[in-house]
Amino acid sequence: MQRRHFLSTLAAASFVPGISFAQGKPIRLVVPFPPGGATDITARVLSEPLAKILQQPVVIDNRAGAGGSIGMAELARAAPDGLSFGVATLSTHGVNPAVYQKLPYDPIKGFAAVTELVKAPGVIVINPAVLPVGSFAELVKYLKANPGKVSYASPGNGTIGHMWGELFKSSTGTSMVHIPYRGAGPAINDVLAGQVPVYFDQVASSLPHVKAGKLKALAVSWSGRLDVLPEVPTYGELGYAASNDPSWFGMIAPAGTPAELVLRMQQAVATALKDPAVRERLALQGLYASGTTPAEFTKQIASEIEKMKKVAAFARIRLD
Known part of the structure; x- marks a missing residue:
């Protein structure tokens, strides 16, 4: 039909x-x-x-x-x-x-x-083996207690991942060091290896690693909770509407x-x-x-x- x-x-x-x-x-x-x-x-x-x-x-x-x-x-x-x-x-x-x-x-x-x-939809993920936080709020608290001591990866200067990371910093009032890579592949590989603990990505790319327990998703940019990540809150739900697009x-x-x-x-x-x-x-x-x-x-x-x-x-x- x-x-x-x-x-x-x-x-x-x-x-x-x-x-x-x-x-x-x-x-x-x-x-x-x-x-x-x-x-x-x-x-x-x-x-x-x-x-x-x-x-x-x-x-x-x-x-x-x-x-x-x-x-x-x-x-x-x-x-x-x-x-x-x-x-x-x-x-x-x-x-x-x-x-x-x-x-x-x-x-x-x-x-x-x-x-x-x-x-x-976008997502912020961390490597839970190297960063001792279990939620978005805990990450913000940790970053404020350790300004400039945590780094985040991106596929390169001026990429969407870079902009999402800087938007996160400006909206949360936190400080992180940006580590640009030459492409998404090398960036995600170093996050998985624990070289860089934070990554801003599209859900589609990080989802397999989240499901495997290698990465932990803390927030997604979407109008509501995603069926594939129902336990992960949206930025808007957490009070950060500027990062929810x-x-x-x-x-x-x-x-x-x-x-x-x-x-x-x-x-x-x-x-x-x-x-x-x-x-x-x-x-x-x-x-x-x-x-x-x-x-x-x-x-x-x-x-x-x-x-x-x-x-x-x-x-x-x-x-x-």
Whole structure:
């Protein structure tokens, strides 16, 4: 029954009156990060249903490098003909504009916002073998009693993990030493090895280690408790609403893309995200289907940039 309903919805959504579109030509979806990561997985999960809805091939184009800047610059240069779209993230449209002095793209003027795709809850984890705390409150108390003596790892300067760590410090009034790594892999490995006791991560990445008892989750950034970590409170629940926002991925198009083509893609994404099979595939990766209007996503991007600018100012993060 669900599949028949979904296919009928696809048929209804595949034609939108009054919209001229390059039927049959492939749509390029630029992913500004390497294959295999959460951003790439999101794009690939959605590419098949979108191709059916739009009746056009959807081709993933991975353009990785410079924290997502290379891919975003490539998309900004693309023709605004409705055949090029891209996946924006909290990194490309929040962190990067806040910490880099020069970007090869304008996060606001260079693109037309289409829709948020998914949200990804964050988590603060510790290595319980080396840090003697059992809860978020105990961690804050310990850090205040030992200012500057505890370190936290991140995948690198100016990454989401770095910004989450600095946001935690500013909201709790604590002090920790930031240890940047060259990527998430080396960072999490040293946390597991006990070299660095604290890590700010997405739930999807840390969950297996939490379940195995190697890491302890103290708080998550989400609207409510997660089914996969029901015993872990949210930042908001603990009184730290500023840290309660999850990460996200969204879809954008080059600036100048006609509004009707932006709307057509937004409607196609909304239809795809209603499919239980799509939602389940995303949830297995710790990604939760959302969906917004172009106007809502435009406001969200502007808000995220301003929020990250405040964090960057607090932590004095400026990158060339």
